[in-house]
Amino acid sequence: MLVHAIGIDIGGTKIAGAVVTELGEIVEEARRPSPADDPDAMVDTVVEMISDLASRHEVSGAGVAAAGFIDAAQSTVYYAPNIAWRNEPLRARIEERLPGLDITVDNDANAAGWAEFRFGAGRIYSDMTMLTIGTGVGGAVVVGDRLLRGGFGTGGEIGHLRVVPGGLPCGCGARGCIEQYGSGRALLRMAGEIADAGGIGRPLAEAREKAGKLDGGIVGGLIAEGDPGAVAALRELGGWLGQACASIGAVLDPQIFVFGGGVAVAGDLLLDPVREAYLAHLPARGYHPEPEFLVAELVNDAGVVGAADLARLHADAR
Numbered sequence: 001m002l003v004h005a006i007g008i009d010i011g012g013t014k015i016a017g018a019v020v021t022e023l024g025e026i027v028e029e030a031r032r033p034s035p036a037d038d039p040d041a042m043v044d045t046v047v048e049m050i051s052d053l054a055s056r057h058e059v060s061g062a063g064v065a066a067a068g069f070i071d072a073a074q075s076t077v078y079y080a081p082n083i084a085w086r087n088e089p090l091r092a093r094i095e096e097r098l099p100g101l102d103i104t105v106d107n108d109a110n111a112a113g114w115a116e117f118r119f120g121a122g123r124i125y126s127d128m129t130m131l132t133i134g135t136g137v138g139g140a141v142v143v144g145d146r147l148l149r150g151g152f153g154t155g156g157e158i159g160h161l162r163v164v165p166g167g168l169p170c171g172c173g174a175r176g177c178i179e180q181y182g183s184g185r186a187l188l189r190m191a192g193e194i195a196d197a198g199g200i201g202r203p204l205a206e207a208r209e210k211a212g213k214l215d216g217g218i219v220g221g222l223i224a225e226g227d228p229g230a231v232a233a234l235r236e237l238g239g240w241l242g243q244a245c246a247s248i249g250a251v252l253d254p255q256i257f258v259f260g261g262g263v264a265v266a267g268d269l270l271l272d273p274v275r276e277a278y279l280a281h282l283p284a285r286g287y288h289p290e291p292e293f294l295v296a297e298l299v300n301d302a303g304v305v306g307a308a309d310l311a312r313l314h315a316d317a318r
């Protein structure tokens with residue numbers, strides 16, 4: 001019989017839950033609104049969801065994924081940007097209310113990346129780096145079939161890799177992070193600059209005039225239509241991401257880079273400039289096997305599937 005585990009993915013507006021098989025298949029799903037401004041209600045809701053799902057399935061444990069810095073022991077949320085958790089002993093708080101169930105806590109990007117490694121685009125490799133291009137830039141790193149958590153648990157934060165010394169200020173307090181040059185927000189800034197310059201930027205400028213401002217839907221729509229200005233903005237973005245991949249490659253040497261998040265739906269229009277910039281900045285270029293560059297296969301369920309699989313592995317290791 002297959003061993004099942006529960007995965008919970010805490011987002012800013014909703015909490016997703018699922019019972020997942022060891023093959024990454026979802027057998028039951030649940031969804032609740034996220035009480036993001038009330039940390040105690042958040043714990044209550046997560047406990048209720050796990051308890052409800054566990055009442056109908058035999059499970060080896062439950063994994064909880066949330067945005068934020070989690071300690072290396074998968075127990076404590078040091079800091080969560082969207083929830084009022086500061087040094088929150090989340091695992092202990094859940095376990096004391098669900099005796100007998102093995103609970104693990106992981107960063108949400110790590111959970112999604114792990115799902116992609118186990119069951120998606122990275123499944124045939126041992127070393128994968130995933131970049132999630134949403135509003136910001138998220139990351140997950142797998143080295144030698146293991147998720148890289150780092151000595152303090154906060155490894156794999158690719159978004160804060162510095163690509164421009166003294167560059168644009170970042171929300172993390174530093175300057176010049178790839179998040180400021182390779183994120184969805186950066187794409188809108190680049191599209192706005194191209195719109196300001198006229199020429200190929202005219203359709204972007206017209207769309208901005210009509211809607212009041214550019215957003216992801218407008219720029220994504222123009223990219224899908226092949227609009228030269230919007231595609232140029234995406235190429236600029238891809239160029240920065242490719243440079244970041246070359247730096248990552250020098251340290252981690254992954255066989256595959258996977259791109260997830262809203263911007264990755266552009267597919268080869270994003271991956272081609274990434275690959276070109278990667279090759280142009282690679283140390284010892286021409287003498288190094290070329291890694292794969294692919295878009296993520298698991299889109300909506302990656303967080304819950306990854307969280308469940310990490311919980312199952314944790315329970316197995318005990």
Ligand SMILES: [Zn+2]
Nearest residue numbers: 160170172177
């Ligand atoms: Zn930063």
